[in-house]
Amino acid sequence: MSTKQESVMKTLTLALAGMMLAGAAHAALPPADFVKKAGASDLFEISTAKLEASSKNPKIRAFATMMLKDHTKSTADVKAAAIKSGLKPKPPALEPKQQADLAALKQATGTARDTLYVTQQKAAHEEALALHKDNAAGSSAPALKAASAKIVPVVEHHLHELSGL
Numbered sequence: 001m002s003t004k005q006e007s008v009m010k011t012l013t014l015a016l017a018g019m020m021l022a023g024a025a026h027a028a029l030p031p032a033d034f035v036k037k038a039g040a041s042d043l044f045e046i047s048t049a050k051l052e053a054s055s056k057n058p059k060i061r062a063f064a065t066m067m068l069k070d071h072t073k074s075t076a077d078v079k080a081a082a083i084k085s086g087l088k089p090k091p092p093a094l095e096p097k098q099q100a101d102l103a104a105l106k107q108a109t110g111t112a113r114d115t116l117y118v119t120q121q122k123a124a125h126e127e128a129l130a131l132h133k134d135n136a137a138g139s140s141a142p143a144l145k146a147a148s149a150k151i152v153p154v155v156e157h158h159l160h161e162l163s164g165l
Contacts, residue, residue, distance in 0.1 A: 028138035028145075034131070035082045035144070039092030041128045042078075045071040045121075047094070047102055052117050059165055060114045067121075070158070074151050081147035098124075118165045125162065129155045 029037060049067035052060050075092065082089040094102065101120050108116050132155060136148035 028135045028140070029131075031082070031085055031139060031141040031144055032087055034135050034139065034148075035078060035087060035089050036092075037095075037131055038078045038128075038135075038148075039075065039089065040095050040098060041124065041131065042071040042075040043092040043094055044098040044102065044124055045128075046075075048105055048117060048120065051105055052114070055114055055117075056110070057114050060117065063121075063161055063165060064117075066161070067158070070154055074147075074154065077147045077150065078144070081141070081143035084143040085141035087141075118162060122159070122162050125155055125159050129159065 028034065045067050049064040049071070052064035053068070055061050055064065079089050101124075105113060105116055105120065129152065132148040132151045136145055136152055139145035139148065
């Protein structure tokens with residue numbers, strides 16, 4: 001093998017290794033794990049939005065109202081897709097970090113609560129976006145893959161709205 005051929009082989013090997021690592025870093029979860037994580041995400045959005053629905057800030061109230069509507073819908077969509085995929089989804093439950101974040105939000109008041117809510121929502125929506133993008137790209141369950149593909153633009157819209165709060 002010539003030096004040029006060896007160089008090309010090394011480059012191709014490195015490129016292939018990089019693609020494999022990138023795929024592994026963003027692989028879709030197994031369907032049941034995805035449903036559990038998506039359910040926890042939506043439950044967190046709904047629970048925190050209920051607290052902020054009484055904010056004195058009209059922009060926060062409007063965002064919270066949108067969260068209640070959109071995340072109730074995405075919960076129903078994922079549940080229906082899970083059932084179509086042969087899964088038996090359990091009622092959603094918050095993960096430990098979400099429980100702690102919700103408790104912190106309950107303790108805060110006034111504008112401090114609003115500020116904390118927005119901070120938490122940005123982080124939660126970034127996580128939800130990654131979860132649904134990965135699932136839309138690589139789920140082994142076609143119905144869940146399709147549900148995530150429909151949810152991604154909604155979460156992107158939420159992130160856009162959060163940037164204005």
